Amino acid sequence: MKIPFFSLDYIKDMCRASLAPTIISIILLPVLYIYFGIDNVLIAPYMALMYIRMKGYVDVDKSHIKPFFLHLFIGIIASIAGLTVLNALIINLIGGIVLTYLLTDEYNPSSYFPYLMAFVFLQLFPTTFDKIPLRLLAITFSYLVLYIVLKITMPKFVTSKIVVLIKDGFLNVSDQFKTLSKGEEIDFNKSKYELFEICRDMNRVIYLSEKSKFYAFVILFQHLNNITNDVLQRKYLLNDNKEYFKNLSDLFIDINENFSKNEYDEIIFSINKFLIEEKFSYEDLNNYFVFLLEYAIEIFQYFKDKSKKSLKETSKDFFIDFKKINHYRVSLNSFKLRFAIRMGILLSLSFTFIRAVHLEKSYWIPMTIFLLLMPFYEESKKKAAQRFKGTIMGIILCSVLFFIFKSTVSHIIIIGVSTFLMYSYADFTLLTTYITCYAIGISTLGETSGDYKVIFLRLLYTTISILIVLFANRFILRNKNYYEMENMIFRLIDINRQMVKELKNILDGEYNPIKVRELVYLSYLISGKMQIHNDPTCNEEELRILKAFIFNNNKLTTLLGHESVLLSITNEEKIDRRFILKNISKIEKILNQMEEVFKSGAKYKDYYSEGRLETVLLKNTYVNIQMSNCLIKSEDSLNALKRLNKSIKRNL
Incomplete structure (x- = not known):
């Protein structure tokens, strides 16, 4: 693990990334602890995480209302879930499934995280029914601090x-x-x-x-x-x-x-x-x-x-109609639904268990399960290993710190420093190290003894949680990155089919520019998602092959969009209708072969040669030449897919 500690640019970037969320945590932790009680101190870390999510918004003023009311709603149901064992069973099962499904974005699979973190963390320190209004007030105050920091650190428009x-x-x-x-x-x-x-x-x-x-x-x-x-x-x-x-x-x-x-x-x-x-x-x-x-x-x-x-x-x-773009049928083939059901089951069972047995610090079990339970199996497996290693490192660090510093003030300082550091590193092992210090510091806040017992429980519960997550991700509605990448490739092929269909519609006098724009837009989104689901163990050559396919396919999609514009603005006498339709037919056959290649692996019928396709232009006009370019690029995409198909690791 190479960390450039002595790089000035690295230190600057680290401070820049950590400063604002650290300020939010430092402001919120003592205020929540003193005025709203220890039951609400865990609002601070997920509000800091919300800052990281919201700082990318183009206009903060128009993007804060929905998250605020969502946090209030989550605050209510999480508080009710913590009242009884039965509530924990039912609300975590139903709420976990519904919230995870609705808040997980198809093109941003981690979008659920800050909201589900609120749902989980607010149950770790349960409150009483009569104190729910106080918790909502604490959430409101915390969100106000978040909004003010966003307004200060994110000047409108200029730095977006x-x-x-x-x-x-x-x-x-x-x-x-x-x-x-x-x-x-x-x-x-x-x-x-x-x-x-x-x-x-x-x-x-x-x-x-x-x-x-x-x-x-x-x-x-x-x-x-x-x-x-x-x-x-x-x-x-x-x-x-x-x-x-x-x-x-x-x-x-x-x-x-x-x-x-x-x-x-x-x-x-x-x-x-x-x-x-x-x-x-x-x-x-x-x-x-x-x-x-x-x-x-x-x-x-x-x-x-x-x-x-x-x-x-x-x-x-x-x-662009985002609701139409993000349409996803409710099906067990949807990674969102499979992940949501898995999340709901594990949250329900883990919270029900800790409410029933009342083991000391057992709330770390649902917390760790939530943090490690990812939409896809490979991600959870990798994070589980990093989590265990980071926990060991954090425990060693805590043992030294808590041997020297035992007061409440020193714990708050340790929490503050840990907060700064855990927002500084992208490496999950180091992040877990500082999260461990943060969590143990929070857990022993106000205590003068028992630090080493807490450290032992942290290690024990982390180990148990890792085993549970690995089992669940493998045997409960498993999602794998390869399955999702395969779905994305088929969707890209389908987008190009729809683009070709739009070309036919233009020849028939029907042009829908909005549909064409939405298809190109969707192609870029899916391409970005493909890189998310690429095998994290792939080498540079395999990554280059994936990027080559993405680039060639997007080029084909944009060329088809380009041709649709040209057909719509070109005089009919310059358009060779027979030539255009002939090339459209060839492109459709190539798209069919692309689908066959990926379905059947390396065994496929070769409809076309590996070289450039030869075409004869009856009218040497710009619109006809571009149609020929679409045909050439479709073969480039086919060849790129053949290479990708051979390089992908099919760890089924």
Whole structure:
């Protein structure tokens, strides 16, 4: 385990990550302990965790109301669950299943964690029925502190992740056009992949923050990434359009600078000026450039106008229906439902056990079970090993500290330092070390003896909990990363089928741009999820093969989206309908083969050669050439899937 303790940048990053959640904990712990009682001190750690979750929100003011009322609701049912053994059995079973299922996001599987942590932690120190209002008041106070810290540390708009990504996108596009202006025939794959990564990260942040209005920038960047490739396919155009590319590069620099200042009028003026003064030498590409720049004007006009009327009128063009995107059927094949049932069963049994037997510090059993019970088997297995190792390290550290420091004040100091350190490290073993110090410090708060007994119980209950979690994850509705990755691949293939269907619809006079945008958006989300579910033991070559498939498949999806736009804006006489339909038919066959390849493993019927597909263009127009590119990229995706299929470890 290599930790760069002596790296100044590392120390700065560590302090920056830990400072705000540590402040929240330091403020809340003594106040909760003194004014609301020891029953409510565990509100502090999950509120600090909520800060980490909410700091990524684009607009804190519009994102805090729902979590607040959800915490109040959880506070009520968790308090009631702790009143009797029967309550613990029933409420943890039903509540654990329902809360886990509803709060686990398909594309962000850990989204349930801070809320379920509240549900579990509030039961660790149960309260009486008459003190439930006091607990709700403690939650309200704690959430107010959380909100104030968020407002101080997260200035509106300027430092939000999504705006930083948009600015990175503008700079990437500017650099691409600057390179073209020099007439250099270079490999653009690195720049294109960087912009692809920016778009994918934007998709993720947009989805998590529910700010779909920013998705228009993803669409814009996707098209700009495509158009530079179109230019490179016609290298004879480079010399004739050097000045055009130079001015276009400067335009995106200006857009980036003015976007930082929210100077939307300046941006719109600059784009209009460029459209008046500049023209690309190749007519079809010029029309495409004009289309994209006019689309950019629409985006900035939208951001300029803050009136409710304008928002309502333009929402259909810039917003994504997140409920439709996140639709997931209630089925045992859903990892969410399988995980929720497993969580509900284990929470119900563990809390019922500790309420019935009243063993000292036995609340550590449901707490550790919750912390180790992950949606997927591989994650739980890895975390269980790290948890045991970190617990041993934490116990050794606590033994030394508590031998020297025995007072309540010293315990609070240890808790504070542990809080800072446990938000500093991404490594789960070190994190567990400091969590152990934190937990033992909380558990012995106000006590003057019995520290070593608590340490022994910590080790005992951790061991028992690890064994329970490993058994449950293996034998109770097991989820494996490979199963989920397989589902994601089939869904990506299905998305491309739907994109091809939209091309047919356009030829029949029906164009649904919102559907096309949603499909591209969903493709990026699923691609990000595939990397989450990749085998953590894979080597660099296997990871490269996975990324190659993701990149090729997303390129195919965006090219199909690109073709749908071209078909919708191109005059009918320039469209060779027979050629388009013939290529669509070939793409459909390739998509069928992709599904067959992954279903049957390495044994498959080879419909096409490994080389580039040969196509004859009856009309050498831009829209037909792009249709040919879609066909070529579909074979690239097929070949990438073949390589991925051979490299995946099928630990069934």
